[in-house]
Amino acid sequence: MPSAQGIQRAVSDDRYEALLRVTKAIAACDECSALTDTFSRMLREVISFDYLEFVGFDCHTGNPVCRLLEANGKRLEYSLHAISIEKTPIAWVYAKRL
Numbered sequence: 001m002p003s004a005q006g007i008q009r010a011v012s013d014d015r016y017e018a019l020l021r022v023t024k025a026i027a028a029c030d031e032c033s034a035l036t037d038t039f040s041r042m043l044r045e046v047i048s049f050d051y052l053e054f055v056g057f058d059c060h061t062g063n064p065v066c067r068l069l070e071a072n073g074k075r076l077e078y079s080l081h082a083i084s085i086e087k088t089p090i091a092w093v094y095a096k097r098l
Contacts, residue, residue: 015046018045018046019046021042022039022042022043022045022046025038025042026038026039026042032056032065032066032067035056035066036054036066036067036068039054039068040052040068040070040075050071050072051070051071051072052068052069052070052071053067053068053069053070054066054067054068054069055067055068055080055083055088055090057085057090059097062085063085064080064083064084064085065080067080067083
């Protein structure tokens with residue numbers, strides 16, 4: 001009979017592998033619409049969520065180039081013009097990038 005720790009490790013390993021599949025699928029996308037559709041669909045296979053916001057920034061300019069806002073399973077639209085990297089938690093990461 002498997003131990004609780006063994007079962008938990010298996011679930012953790014499965015989740016890790018599923019997240020790797022999500023990242024590989026996202027990396028294969030070359031258009032924003034494909035990326036956002038893939039990201040939302042595949043992430044739902046790993047975790048459940050009520051709210052998801054994703055903004056992709058150009059690595060050279062820091063300008064937003066792709067966005068996804070989903071609440072309660074519905075895609076919401078908003079303008080990229082109102083988004084600034086300085087207004088996000090990623091600003092520090094962007095500033096410290098190699």
